Amino acid sequence: MGRPRKGAREWHDKSTDKYFIRDIDSEGNEVKFSLGFGKKDPDHRAKIEVALSRYISEKHAKTNEKVKIKNQDTADVLVADVVNLYVDVRIENFVPGIDIKKKEVARPHETLSRLRTIVEHFGEMSLDDLDIGARDEFVRFLRDRTRQRAREAHAKKLAAYLEAKKKWDAAEAARVASGRTYREIKRKLPDNPGTFDVNSVEFAAQSARRYLQDLNAALTCAHERRLTKVHVKIPLTGKYEARTTVFDEKQVARLYLHAHFKRGQGWVDGKPKKEVFIWRHLARFILLAFFTGSRKTKVSLASFRNEGDRPWIEVRKVMNPATRRMEWKAWLHRLGEDEVEYDNKKAPKIELPPILTRFCVKWKKQGIIYPCMYPYSSNDKEEPGEIARAMRKCFREVLGEDTDAVIHTFRHTAATMLVRQPKLTLIAIAGYLGMTVETLVNTYAKVEEKDLKTVTDAFAGMGDFTVKWGEAIGQELTETDRNQIAPFALESPENGKNVMRSIINGLKQAA
Structure with missing residues (x-):
């Protein structure tokens, strides 16, 4: 083969x-x-994705002699044609405002990368072939590709290990041949990756869902543009199970303190320097993420300057009408003036709590522009936003190697804690967090036993209503046929039997 x-x-x-x-x-x-x-x-990754997508689309267009007849049968239209139309209409030549229902595609370079994978697998298929079997084949395609990448990565690690071990053995042989009795200081060998086990490669079938959603978006575009008669959709995979991990107050404090005092090596004025505070930017991120409940990018990309293309934190003094004194206030503008707000990613402006405002005032006075940017990079063009790797390491060092905490856990924690505050309305909480009330209730409003007890106790405080209800329950009811349902006549003082006695006797007779 x-x-x-x-x-x-x-x-x-x-x-x-x-x-x-x-x-x-x-x-x-x-x-x-x-x-x-x-x-x-600096933009080479995005440019590569655009170039690859354009090349693949043009290749299929030439090979298949793409026709431009409208209202075609699904058997006559290839997936490559549909994706090519979608890239042209929604990404490369999209005009904002031309359709009030559609906005710019979020993160177009990532979308182009996924569409390239779609064309690689589905490109030669017609729309008639897009059924549940095609979906399952695509999932297996992604699984095999993930395993192949893991195999290649393992091969590189093994080659690096063997090369390092070869040099180490040569140095050791030279030491023995020279008769030296001391061991030279050598660089530590990398870990031996061992043999490759394909079953150890983790893969979730749910990872195909985002690709299939992009394909369905392209299919919808093709139907709207009358390329096809019928609106075809491919079945999606299941969703990931909802995360349930929530931090408590002590864990948040431990994460903040650990990040605040973590020391290591960083670059200062172009030179490496030891014992600098390398995770102060993570500590600031933890405070902002916990007290605002914002999504990762709305915090990690934030600036103290209004730059238009990113979230920003406004800090200024305002008059307090109660005390008639000037006080510091801070607001998080989750959306820059030049950014687009998407319906499923609301980003409202919020006023920051007083404790977080004090921190923001302090950071701004220190001259910090991007509170969540690593300050000791050897790259002068370092930008805020890349905190995922360091945060994962922080989670493991504080919470243990087996922790399932992720950055989004801060948002989950903030929402869960807010819904437990009885004085706050769900509408206000949802507005503060930038989500719908339905999402807040379904995802974060966990019911506890003590919450149910408060409902039970509420009936005891309902005053005259519960008194009258209790008196009505205690009234005797009239004699009824035991084979029939006893009428529950609460307002009939002439009833001759207690309702509970009637029910019990009726059950005995039926037995």
Whole structure:
């Protein structure tokens, strides 16, 4: 069996620092052309995704002689044609405001990457082929690709280990041959990755859901543009189970203190320096995420300046009408003036709590512009936002290696704690967090036994109503046929039997 083709892909030439597109055409000839940029280009990843998507779409358009007849049968339309139309209409040539129901695609470079995978698997299929079986084949395709990437990563680790061990053994042999009795200080060997176990590669079928949602969006676009007669949809996979992990107050405090005092090596004025506070930006993120309940990017990208393209924190003094004194106030603008708000990702402006306001005033006076940006990078172009790796390490160091906490747990914790405050309305909490009341109730409003007890106790405080109800229950009812249902006449003083006695006697007779 011949080696399978890799398909269209990017390739980096280290000698020239240029990216190329490589592929094999339908006749078996090699395709290779330069993109004209390399890793030094700060936007090289996004440009690669655009170039690959355009190449794949054009390749399928030429190969399949794409027709532009409208209202076609689903058997005559290929998935590649549908994706090509979607990329053209919704990403590359989208005009904001042309359709009031549609906004710009969020994170287009990520969408293009997923669509490239869709075309790689579904491109030659017609819309008639998109059934539950095709979905299952796609899930297996993603699983096999994940395993292949894990296998390649393992091979690189093994090669690095063997190369390091070879040098280590040569140095040790030289030491023994020279008769030296002391051991030279050597660099520690990397861990031996051992043999590759394909069953150890984690893969969740739910990971295919986002890809399939993009495909359905492209199918909807094709139907709206009258490319197809019938609106086709491919079945989705199941969702991930909802996360239930919630921090308590002590855990949040421990995470903050650990991040605040964590020391390590960083770059200061272009030189490495030891014993600097390397996680102060994580400590600031923890406070902002916990007290605002905001999503990760709305905190990690925040600035103290109104830059338009990112969230920002406004800090200024205002007059307190009660005390007639100037006081510091702070607001989190979760959405920059140039950003787009999506219906499923509300981002309302909120006033920050007093304790968080005091921290923001302090940080701004220290000259900090981006509170969640790592300050000791060797890269002068470091930008805020990349905190995921350091935060995962912080979780493991504080909560243990087996913790399932993630960054979103801060939002989950804030919502859960707020819904437990009886004086706060669900509408106000949902507005503060930027979510719907339905999401708040279904996801975060957990019912506890003590909450049910408060409802029980509420009946005891209902005054005259409960008194009259109790008196009515105690009234005797008239004699009735035991084979019939006793009328529950609460307002009949002439009833001759207690209702509970009638029910019990009736049950005995039926037995």
